[in-house]
Each structure stands twice: as C-alpha cells, then as structure tokens.
Amino acid sequence: MPYLEESYDIVVVGAGHAGCEAALASARLGLETIVFTVSIDSIALMPCNPNIGGSSKGHLVRELDALGGEMGKNIDKTFIQSKMLNESKGPAVHSLRAQADKQEYSREMRRTLENTDHLTIRQAEVSEILVEEKQITGVRTSSGAVYHAKAVVLATGTYLRARCIYGDVSNPTGPNGLQAANALTDSLIANGIEMFRFKTGTPARVDKRSIDFSKMEEQFGDERIVPFSFSTDPDEIQKSQVSCWLTYTNSETHRIIKENIQRSPLFSGVIEGTGPRYCPSIEDKVVKFPDKERHQVFIEPEGLYTNEMYLSGMSSSLPEDVQYQMYRTVPGLEQVKIVRNAYAIEYDCINSRQLKPSLEFKAIRGLFSGGQFNGSSGYEEAAVQGFMAGVNAAMQILGREAFVLDRSQAYIGVLIDDLVTKENHEPYRMMTSRAEYRLLLRQDNADLRLREIGYEIGLVNENDYQKIKKKEQLIEKEIQRVEKTPVGANSKIQNFLECHNSTPLKTGATLAELIRRPELDYFILNEIDDNRPDLSYDTAEQVNISIKYEGYLKRQKQQVAQFKKLESKKLDDNFDYSKVGSLRKEAVQKLNLYKPTSIGQASRISGVSPADISVLLVYLEQMHRRRQMSGKE
Amino acid sequence: MEIGKHSDTIAAIATAMNNSGIGIIRISGKEAIAVADRIFESKKKGKSLKNVPSHTVHYGLIKDGNIILDEVLAVVMRGPHSYTGEDTVEINCHGGVFVMKKILEAVIRYGAVLAEPGEFTKRAFLNGRIDLSQAEAVMDVITSQNEYAMENSVHQLKGSLSKKIKELRGIILYQMAYIESALDDPEHIPLNEYGKELQKVLSPVIFEVEKLVKSSDNGRIISEGIRTVILGKPNAGKSSLMNVLLGEERAIVTDIAGTTRDVLEEQIRLGDLFLKLVDTAGIRETKDIVEQIGVSRAKEAAGKADLIIYVVDGARPLDENDQEIIELLRDKQAIVLLNKMDLELMVDANDLEKRTGHPVIEISAREELGLEKLKKEITDLFFSGKIDFNDEIVITNIRHKQALENAWKSLDMVMKGIEEQVPEDFLTIDLMDAYEKMGLIIGESVEDDLVQEIFGKFCMGK
Known part of the structure; x- marks a missing residue:
C-alpha cells in the first residue's frame, strides 16, 4: 500500500541535463513540478567529458538558450576555457565549446533549480510509472510513495539497469559509482514500451601532479570569449582561462592494446550494448583504423577545484593494469597516476520510434521522455530534448498546441526528427552534416530564428524579445543601405582594393558587391564606408553573412520552401494505412509502425518511396473531398 | 528523395x-x-x-x-x-x-x-479535374507505373552505366565525408588547402559526367549500339530475321557511314537499346558470310562483335557449317535462335543449348514468332552487364540525362566555389546535390550514406 500520496502537475524523473531543462521549463511555465534524482549531489552531473558545446552541439546549446533554456547561461557562469571551433571555415560550422568547471557547473545548476518557483527536488528512485487507460497518472518510488501527476517526463540518462565495466570487473552502478535504477525498466516493459540496450564509455581521470606537461602542446582558449547565452553580456565574462594539453598515442600504445585486446569486455562479449561509432574507445580506434600511427589525446582539466584531468580520446574498457600500461606509453604520461579508471557503461534506453515529434509516447498520453533515455548521447543533445519534453508536457496540461520544431528551423528539430523517424541502433549524436539546411541554421543566428518562438511559449522575457526585434530591424536596414550604397572607382577606393589584393574597379559598384568578393567582407570595408551606423558585432556579423553568402542562402531558402510544403500536410496518428489500397506492403508496414505526423515525415521513413507519397497525397485529397461533400449534405 | x-x-x-x-x-x-x-x-x-x-x-x-x-x-x-x-x-x-x-x-x-510516373493524372485529381470516383484508379496508375520504373532501375543497377555512376558517386561521397568529418572534428582532421585537393579529385569526375551527358547528344544514341553479327548457314533464315527486325522499327533505322567508308551500319532499336548490325559490304551479303567470305572473315566479324545472333535452320539437322559457327561462339556473348519453329523441328533445343553453351530461343522469322523473347534476352544480357556495349556507356534515358546534367551543374558549382575560395562547408552542399542527382539514376536514395561513410572511413572522436 502506498504510504504517501502527493499531487503535482508534472513529474520529471532524473535531474541530469535533460531532467534539469525539463523541470525548469515546466516550473517556469507555472506548473507544479517535482524532479526526482537518485542523488541530489548528481544534479547536472558531467560524468564524461568536461566541456559543453563543440561542433553542432554548440548550435544546440545556443538554440536552447534562444528558446529560454538554462544550459547556455549555466556554462557562461562556470566555464574555465572557451573556444570557437572552425573559425577558418564557413559561418554555418562555427561552433562554440567551453571547458567547464564540472563541480561549479553542477552546483550552479542546482542553485538555479533550488531557487525556481513551483519546483520541488526530491531524492528518490522512481520504480514504476502509473498508467490508467493509456493515460499517465503518476509514478511510484522504490519506497512505495505515490506521486500523482498529469504528465511525466522520463529523463533517466544512463542509469536504467546500468553496469560499469572494465576488464572483468563489472559494477552494477550508474556513472561515477552512483546508484543505478534497476526497477523502472520492468514497469516500462509491462506498459508495452520497447527497450534497447546501449553502451558508451569514458576515459580515465588522472592526477595533474603526475603529468609532465613539457612534453605536450599547450592549447589556449580564445582571446575574445563569445558567450553561449544571448542574454550574457560578453564584456562580463572575459576572464583568464585554463589551458588544455595535446599529446599523442604511439606504436607502443597500440602494441599494448592489441596484445591485450582479448581482455577487453567488448571483444570478449561481456558487453552486449551497442556503442557509438563517433566516440570510439581507444581499443576500437586501434582495431578499426590500423593504419593510423597515432591518435590525439587531449588532456583537459575537470575543474579549478581539483587536480583531476580528463584524457580525451582514450576512453577504454580494458582492465585496470592494461589501462596503466597503455596510458604510460603516452608522452607526458609516463608516470601518470590514475584517480578513476576508464570504463564502459551499459544501460537501458528506449526505441525512440515510439515517440511523437513532441517527445510524447504515442501509446501513453501524458508520458514524455528526453535525453540518453531516448537513445541519444551527449549533454547538449540531452538538454534540448529535456527542454522540449518539459515544454510539451506543460503545453498539454495547459491545453496548448504541441511545440515541434522542424528540420528547417533548428538543429533541435533535426535531432528529434531523426530520433522519431529513423532507425536508430546506436547512441545518436548531433552532427552538422545531419542538418540539410545548415547554412540557415547557424549558431550566430539562433536568436533570430528562435527567440520569438521562445517568447510565444512564455520562456523568453519581454526585454529579450524586444532586443531581438530591434536587432532584426537594424540588420534589415543595414543590408538595404549596403546594397544601395554606390562605390566610385576613385583613387581612395582603388588604393584600398590594392591593399587587400583585390582587383581594382573598372566601373562603379555597390558596397554589397565588394563584400561578396572572396578577399573582402563587411568588416574590412569599414575603412571606405563613411556612413556606416554604429552596430554591435553580432548585428554586423549578420549583415556580413547575409550579403556575402546571399546566393547559397537563397538556394537553401528555396529548398526549405519545398520542404515546408510537404511538412504542412498533416497526417492523423490514428490512421490505418492498410486502408489505402495502392500503397506497397512495405510502405504500409512502415507507415503503420511510425505513424508519421505529416507527409514530410512520412517521406523520410526508409522504405517509403516517392510514389507512395504521391498515392498518399491523392488519398488525402479523396478524403478531403468526401468530407466536404458530406458536409454539404 | x-x-x-x-x-x-x-x-x-x-x-x-x-x-x-x-x-x-x-x-x-x-x-x-x-x-x-x-x-x-x-x-x-x-x-x-x-x-x-x-x-x-x-x-x-x-x-x-x-x-x-x-x-x-x-x-x-x-x-x-x-x-x-x-x-x-x-x-x-x-x-x-x-x-x-x-x-x-x-x-x-x-x-x-x-x-514522375502518373504525375499528370495525379495533378488532374489534386486540382479537382478528375472525379472522386477515379481516385482509386489514379493511385493504381501511380503505383503500377512506379513499379514498372522500379523494375527498370533494378535492371539497370546491374548494368555498366550503374557501375560507372556508383564509382563516381563513391568518389564524391568520400570527399564529402572527409570534409564533414573535418568539420565535425576539427581538432583531429585538418582541412588546410583542401580546395586544391578537391579540384584535382573532381576534375576527372566532371570529365566522366560530361562524357556521359554527351554520349546522348550528337545522335550518338543512334550512332552507337550493341555491335551485333548475325551468323548462320545459307537459308537458315538470317535475312527473314533481318527483315523482321528492321521492318518493325524501320522509321528509326538509319544508315550512317562509319569510320571506314565501305562500312555500313544498320540500326535496330529494341526498347531502350540499339543494335548495330555490322557488315563490311552491305547487310545483304551478311546472310552468306560463312559461305562467301569464308570462315576467316566470319571469325573477324564475330571477334569484334559485342553480341552474336546465331540463326539455326531448325528444319535441317546440324552440319559442318553449324559446327564451325559454334566454334566461333566460344567466349562470346551469343544468342542461339532455333528458326522455323512453325515447321517440324529436326534440331533439339536442349541439345543445341548444351552444344553451344548459350541460351536457345525458338522462333519463326517468317511467322514472326518468338521475337519478344529475343528482345527480352538481349535486354537482359545488356542490363545484367554481360554485354559491354563497345565498352562505352550510352545514356538513352532522358530521366538519366537530366539527372546527369544537374549533377554536372552542381559539380561545376563546386569548382566555381573553390575558385572563389568559399569555405569547404559550402562546397559539400553542391557535392551532396550532385551525389543525390546521380543517385536518382540508379534508384538509390541518400538516407544515411554520408554519416555511414564518415564513421566508416574516418577515425573520429574524443
């Protein structure tokens, strides 16, 4: 018998990166929210790499921030080094990455949670979901307490039936030796949810004092730090930064790994879970890429408070003694002392095909999920899903429309669409190549894309909203001006062009035309542009990108327009596709399995052909006309 | 898609x-x-x-x-x-x-x-021009036409054209994957001066695509064909066969002077394929090639042929002439036609197949029986890649040509982009475009090719 009953609007299970965003979003929308965690000390824990962002993940964080999420603000408060990656490449692939002080990151997020209205934090293991008539009604904890709720967000990360493994050692714990959650899986399966088993891994943490940094290359942060959050004032976060260090594995490292490979639980079959290919263990890399003579190892600080250093690039599940041997072959690590072993972790997650694009389970109303539980990997991927799940749980309770971003609006849209539409057999990681409209989905314009949407949801304040409206106007006005401002072929201009190795003008041109030259840009032209208004860097940057890459951007916009057409044709999730006689069998099966929400989503399901889509369009029109006719009668 | x-x-x-x-x-x-x-x-x-x-x-x-x-x-x-x-x-x-x-x-x-297949009808329906009662029929049209198209592309998958397309796509995919992996993992994989490298790799690809596109221009659809020689002893029915084949498609048979002045080519269209019937002194003499110019001449003609059609007189038992011809068929692509099936056959088809090692089709040139089977056999041989088509790949399908032209345009955009020093991540957009367009030809969609290639070929990650 339950000994305690309490009622909330929303229950969030897990307080990792997904759970925190989910809980904050729903509480901030005014809904009474309770978040469960197996340990209060593990709120927003970073059990793997000590950084936030990176290629395409940086995009996610900025998008999340534009919508009103917390991750960007939290890392701005707690970073110890910051770097904009890919600066020499196109603006679409610039990506921010910051080293975090892990402890500070976790503490700061905890402080935010603890001081948010309508939000309750509870240390307890949720062991059961309560479902009545396909509607979630609450959860039960392992101590027997029942919490009623209108919606539940599952964000259990890597804790479900977790096992940490290295060599022949296998501990039934979550990351960092934290308590695993062993009961919930059974309850999920009993409610018809299909589970997968995935694995991931992490490298050893070592004692800074045992490292010889003189044998490594120092990696500095950027001189001018760009904040993650659009609400952070850049001037307030310029500070001295901590370095990372680069070293390499060598043939000796690889020899030791190869000689001991049979002792790896991955190769001996002890590990059953499917691991990610993009984040391979060092033994994976050595086996799969035998021609590579060396692999990079980045030594990254775990924080200012500790001497622990993270050995990025050398995650492993080899036995402890082999770990020692191999790490000590790496220049600078000859005397290294391990503080925590590298390990692989196995955990239960779901087949994400069971979710709607709103991250609600198709089969259970009011049950949402986000993060690694959905089969993704990475703090950032988790955070954005948690946010979307939390917002959608709230939207449902408030009787508002589900909040879905499509592939042309945000990386978040790409991530979730991939999760719910494609077969996913390994932890899913965001990559810029997955975003087909990435020229439009830049980290620099996430605010222009999403601030207004965040405002409509109710998570962006009036001030931030007005700020972006103003910025939009300034950009538009400046683009107009630059397009129309003529530049004469006078000596001042010709000299300027010569200085920048640019062909002299034969006739007059506009500023915009000069900006489009490969060797020039909006900023360089400042010298010859006398009537330029005083614009902030990020506003000027938008002007520059819009003009310089106009041709490419236009093409992408046309592609998006095509894409939107199919996306706007909605499909009913209760629809039985076997009723459409002319669909091929394979298409019927797949469509019935996935129950896409739009023709667009249907077209991305593997096994559904363009002809099937044509047939569906005709069928929809047929239904439409039938309805119209019966309406007239 | x-x-x-x-x-x-x-x-x-x-x-x-x-x-x-x-x-x-x-x-x-x-x-x-x-x-x-x-x-x-x-x-x-x-x-x-x-x-x-x-x-x-x-x-x-x-x-x-x-x-x-x-x-x-x-x-x-x-x-x-x-x-x-x-x-x-x-x-x-x-x-x-x-x-x-x-x-x-x-x-x-x-x-x-x-x-697309069925698209006019689909639009007619979507625009309210066709009655509601016809909707099912519209869907059936789309499905059946699509299945037909699919079947064709499955055939083509095995052909030499698709081999070439796959090869070119493979090159493009690798380049995209390299660039993407470098963008994704900039600290592991460098991209310095990659434009020049890419130019070097793409130039021959563009050349190949251009060649394919041009293969359908300048009437080369007409001027190239499967070099075919019809062999058979006198009165086996070669000329009847020729007449039937030529007569059926008379209007698109053209006489084109070849590279040697005295060579005459006769063209026959079979579906999307063209047969080029070659003879050194006019097609009329061909029927007597064994008899008149002798085995040496026949050998020469047979040696150059992509395909030999051997016509057997079914009304008479096999003789030495047949033996000599069967010798010529060794190591060649050939189809054996057992002619005069309308009469009492003196030759056993199974036995003939054993002797020649080639497929045997019973026909009657005079009664025009069995010709569909012949067409199907030739088409199958070509699409299964057994006939090489003079080692040249010829685009006969407008859909293919359009796709190739678009791919060509996209690749040109890549080259232009390199010259204008646009960043590499822009280049992959046009590369992907070219890759997708060429995929349409062989009926392959993109799906997760790129992500697979990135993980398969490049060592990524922390």
Whole structure:
C-alpha cells in the first residue's frame, strides 16, 4: 500500500541535463513540478567529458538558450576555457565549446533549480510509472510513495539497469559509482514500451601532479570569449582561462592494446550494448583504423577545484593494469597516476520510434521522455530534448498546441526528427552534416530564428524579445543601405582594393558587391564606408553573412520552401494505412509502425518511396473531398 | 528523395514511344506556356504563345537555339480548363522517337522537369479535374507505373552505366565525408588547402559526367549500339530475321557511314537499346558470310562483335557449317535462335543449348514468332552487364540525362566555389546535390550514406 500520496502537475524523473531543462521549463511555465534524482549531489552531473558545446552541439546549446533554456547561461557562469571551433571555415560550422568547471557547473545548476518557483527536488528512485487507460497518472518510488501527476517526463540518462565495466570487473552502478535504477525498466516493459540496450564509455581521470606537461602542446582558449547565452553580456565574462594539453598515442600504445585486446569486455562479449561509432574507445580506434600511427589525446582539466584531468580520446574498457600500461606509453604520461579508471557503461534506453515529434509516447498520453533515455548521447543533445519534453508536457496540461520544431528551423528539430523517424541502433549524436539546411541554421543566428518562438511559449522575457526585434530591424536596414550604397572607382577606393589584393574597379559598384568578393567582407570595408551606423558585432556579423553568402542562402531558402510544403500536410496518428489500397506492403508496414505526423515525415521513413507519397497525397485529397461533400449534405 | 515539386512545371511524352503518326509532348504547370514559348517559333512573325487565347492551335517550329528540331502544332490550354487543371501546352510533332526525345530534352532544358510516373493524372485529381470516383484508379496508375520504373532501375543497377555512376558517386561521397568529418572534428582532421585537393579529385569526375551527358547528344544514341553479327548457314533464315527486325522499327533505322567508308551500319532499336548490325559490304551479303567470305572473315566479324545472333535452320539437322559457327561462339556473348519453329523441328533445343553453351530461343522469322523473347534476352544480357556495349556507356534515358546534367551543374558549382575560395562547408552542399542527382539514376536514395561513410572511413572522436 502506498504510504504517501502527493499531487503535482508534472513529474520529471532524473535531474541530469535533460531532467534539469525539463523541470525548469515546466516550473517556469507555472506548473507544479517535482524532479526526482537518485542523488541530489548528481544534479547536472558531467560524468564524461568536461566541456559543453563543440561542433553542432554548440548550435544546440545556443538554440536552447534562444528558446529560454538554462544550459547556455549555466556554462557562461562556470566555464574555465572557451573556444570557437572552425573559425577558418564557413559561418554555418562555427561552433562554440567551453571547458567547464564540472563541480561549479553542477552546483550552479542546482542553485538555479533550488531557487525556481513551483519546483520541488526530491531524492528518490522512481520504480514504476502509473498508467490508467493509456493515460499517465503518476509514478511510484522504490519506497512505495505515490506521486500523482498529469504528465511525466522520463529523463533517466544512463542509469536504467546500468553496469560499469572494465576488464572483468563489472559494477552494477550508474556513472561515477552512483546508484543505478534497476526497477523502472520492468514497469516500462509491462506498459508495452520497447527497450534497447546501449553502451558508451569514458576515459580515465588522472592526477595533474603526475603529468609532465613539457612534453605536450599547450592549447589556449580564445582571446575574445563569445558567450553561449544571448542574454550574457560578453564584456562580463572575459576572464583568464585554463589551458588544455595535446599529446599523442604511439606504436607502443597500440602494441599494448592489441596484445591485450582479448581482455577487453567488448571483444570478449561481456558487453552486449551497442556503442557509438563517433566516440570510439581507444581499443576500437586501434582495431578499426590500423593504419593510423597515432591518435590525439587531449588532456583537459575537470575543474579549478581539483587536480583531476580528463584524457580525451582514450576512453577504454580494458582492465585496470592494461589501462596503466597503455596510458604510460603516452608522452607526458609516463608516470601518470590514475584517480578513476576508464570504463564502459551499459544501460537501458528506449526505441525512440515510439515517440511523437513532441517527445510524447504515442501509446501513453501524458508520458514524455528526453535525453540518453531516448537513445541519444551527449549533454547538449540531452538538454534540448529535456527542454522540449518539459515544454510539451506543460503545453498539454495547459491545453496548448504541441511545440515541434522542424528540420528547417533548428538543429533541435533535426535531432528529434531523426530520433522519431529513423532507425536508430546506436547512441545518436548531433552532427552538422545531419542538418540539410545548415547554412540557415547557424549558431550566430539562433536568436533570430528562435527567440520569438521562445517568447510565444512564455520562456523568453519581454526585454529579450524586444532586443531581438530591434536587432532584426537594424540588420534589415543595414543590408538595404549596403546594397544601395554606390562605390566610385576613385583613387581612395582603388588604393584600398590594392591593399587587400583585390582587383581594382573598372566601373562603379555597390558596397554589397565588394563584400561578396572572396578577399573582402563587411568588416574590412569599414575603412571606405563613411556612413556606416554604429552596430554591435553580432548585428554586423549578420549583415556580413547575409550579403556575402546571399546566393547559397537563397538556394537553401528555396529548398526549405519545398520542404515546408510537404511538412504542412498533416497526417492523423490514428490512421490505418492498410486502408489505402495502392500503397506497397512495405510502405504500409512502415507507415503503420511510425505513424508519421505529416507527409514530410512520412517521406523520410526508409522504405517509403516517392510514389507512395504521391498515392498518399491523392488519398488525402479523396478524403478531403468526401468530407466536404458530406458536409454539404 | 526528390519529391514535393508539385508546383513545378512538368513535361513528358504523352503518346506511346513508337513511330506512328503524331507524337505529343505535354507540358503542364505555372510556367508551361513560358517554357514552350522559349522554344516555339510561330510561322506568323512576332506571335508569342504567351498572348494567345486558351484552347487554340498554333503552327510553327521547335528550335533548340538555332537548330530546328521539328515542325509542330502547339496547343495552348490555360488552367483550370485543361486535363491537369493547370496551364498546359501540347506540342504535336511528326513523331519519331528520336525527335520526340530531342524536343522533350529541349523543354526540360528550358525550364520544365520531367514528370514522375502518373504525375499528370495525379495533378488532374489534386486540382479537382478528375472525379472522386477515379481516385482509386489514379493511385493504381501511380503505383503500377512506379513499379514498372522500379523494375527498370533494378535492371539497370546491374548494368555498366550503374557501375560507372556508383564509382563516381563513391568518389564524391568520400570527399564529402572527409570534409564533414573535418568539420565535425576539427581538432583531429585538418582541412588546410583542401580546395586544391578537391579540384584535382573532381576534375576527372566532371570529365566522366560530361562524357556521359554527351554520349546522348550528337545522335550518338543512334550512332552507337550493341555491335551485333548475325551468323548462320545459307537459308537458315538470317535475312527473314533481318527483315523482321528492321521492318518493325524501320522509321528509326538509319544508315550512317562509319569510320571506314565501305562500312555500313544498320540500326535496330529494341526498347531502350540499339543494335548495330555490322557488315563490311552491305547487310545483304551478311546472310552468306560463312559461305562467301569464308570462315576467316566470319571469325573477324564475330571477334569484334559485342553480341552474336546465331540463326539455326531448325528444319535441317546440324552440319559442318553449324559446327564451325559454334566454334566461333566460344567466349562470346551469343544468342542461339532455333528458326522455323512453325515447321517440324529436326534440331533439339536442349541439345543445341548444351552444344553451344548459350541460351536457345525458338522462333519463326517468317511467322514472326518468338521475337519478344529475343528482345527480352538481349535486354537482359545488356542490363545484367554481360554485354559491354563497345565498352562505352550510352545514356538513352532522358530521366538519366537530366539527372546527369544537374549533377554536372552542381559539380561545376563546386569548382566555381573553390575558385572563389568559399569555405569547404559550402562546397559539400553542391557535392551532396550532385551525389543525390546521380543517385536518382540508379534508384538509390541518400538516407544515411554520408554519416555511414564518415564513421566508416574516418577515425573520429574524443
């Protein structure tokens, strides 16, 4: 018998990166929210790499921030080094990455949670979901307490039936030796949810004092730090930064790994879970890429408070003694002392095909999920899903429309669409190549894309909203001006062009035309542009990108327009596709399995052909006309 | 997947692809009249299709630049009063598969896209032009036409064209994956000066694509073909067979002087394929090749052939002549025709197949029986890649050509981008475009190719 009953609007299970965003979003929308965690000390824990962002993940964080999420603000408060990656490449692939002080990151997020209205934090293991008539009604904890709720967000990360493994050692714990959650899986399966088993891994943490940094290359942060959050004032976060260090594995490292490979639980079959290919263990890399003579190892600080250093690039599940041997072959690590072993972790997650694009389970109303539980990997991927799940749980309770971003609006849209539409057999990681409209989905314009949407949801304040409206106007006005401002072929201009190795003008041109030259840009032209208004860097940057890459951007916009057409044709999730006689069998099966929400989503399901889509369009029109006719009668 | 171009202007040949009477090329969509106007020159000076009333017929020329393709009648129908409910132009030409293809190509080059199977009907329905009761039929049309198209592309998958396309796509995919992995993991994989490297790799790819596109230009569809020699002893029925094959497709058989002045080629079209019947002194002599010019000459002809059609006189037992011919068939692609099936056969088909090691088809040239089987056999041989087509790959399908032309354009954009020093991440957009377009030819969609390649070929990650 339950000994305690309490009622909330929303229950969030897990307080990792997904759970925190989910809980904050729903509480901030005014809904009474309770978040469960197996340990209060593990709120927003970073059990793997000590950084936030990176290629395409940086995009996610900025998008999340534009919508009103917390991750960007939290890392701005707690970073110890910051770097904009890919600066020499196109603006679409610039990506921010910051080293975090892990402890500070976790503490700061905890402080935010603890001081948010309508939000309750509870240390307890949720062991059961309560479902009545396909509607979630609450959860039960392992101590027997029942919490009623209108919606539940599952964000259990890597804790479900977790096992940490290295060599022949296998501990039934979550990351960092934290308590695993062993009961919930059974309850999920009993409610018809299909589970997968995935694995991931992490490298050893070592004692800074045992490292010889003189044998490594120092990696500095950027001189001018760009904040993650659009609400952070850049001037307030310029500070001295901590370095990372680069070293390499060598043939000796690889020899030791190869000689001991049979002792790896991955190769001996002890590990059953499917691991990610993009984040391979060092033994994976050595086996799969035998021609590579060396692999990079980045030594990254775990924080200012500790001497622990993270050995990025050398995650492993080899036995402890082999770990020692191999790490000590790496220049600078000859005397290294391990503080925590590298390990692989196995955990239960779901087949994400069971979710709607709103991250609600198709089969259970009011049950949402986000993060690694959905089969993704990475703090950032988790955070954005948690946010979307939390917002959608709230939207449902408030009787508002589900909040879905499509592939042309945000990386978040790409991530979730991939999760719910494609077969996913390994932890899913965001990559810029997955975003087909990435020229439009830049980290620099996430605010222009999403601030207004965040405002409509109710998570962006009036001030931030007005700020972006103003910025939009300034950009538009400046683009107009630059397009129309003529530049004469006078000596001042010709000299300027010569200085920048640019062909002299034969006739007059506009500023915009000069900006489009490969060797020039909006900023360089400042010298010859006398009537330029005083614009902030990020506003000027938008002007520059819009003009310089106009041709490419236009093409992408046309592609998006095509894409939107199919996306706007909605499909009913209760629809039985076997009723459409002319669909091929394979298409019927797949469509019935996935129950896409739009023709667009249907077209991305593997096994559904363009002809099937044509047939569906005709069928929809047929239904439409039938309805119209019966309406007239 | 290339769908969702509902508003685009589409075009296709609306009549059967044969040489009877009039052929119709139908164009439908917002731009239909503008597109037609770009290639139509009225006999009345200054008349533009844009200004003519709906449901009127106009006499003039179809011109691709300065080249006159045909004298035609153009029917202009403005939406919604047309079959599809959209602006529609129907170009009535004098027919001939070659001319129809050329006009359609021009229409596509000047702004239309090739219609998907069943697309006119689909639009007609979506625009309310077809009755609700016909919806099921529309869907069936789409499905069945698509299955037909799929079957064709499955065939082609094995052919030499798809081999070439796959090879080129493989190169493009690798380059994209390299760039993408470098963008994703900039600290592990460098991209310095990669534009130059890419230029080097792409130049030959572009050359190959260009070659493929051009293979369908300049009448090469006509001038190239499967080099075919018909062998058989006198009176086996070679000339009857020739007549039947030629007669059926008479209108598109052309006589083209070859590289040697005294070589005459006869062309026969079989579906999408062309047979080039080669003979050194006129096709009439071919029937007596063994008898008159002797085995040495026959050997020479057979040696150069891509395909030998061996006609066996079924009414007489095999003799020495047959033995000699069977010797010539060794290591060659050949089809054995057991002729005169309308008479009592003296030769056993199974035995013949054992002796020759080649497929045997019973026919009657005189009664025109079994010819469909012959066509199917030749088509199968070609698409299974067994016949090499003179080692040259020829684009005979307009859809393929359009896809290749688009791929070519995209690759050119990549090269232009490199010259303009646009960042590498822009280049992959056009690379992906080219990759997708070429995928349409072999019926392969993109799905997760790129992500697979990145993980498969490059060592990524922390």
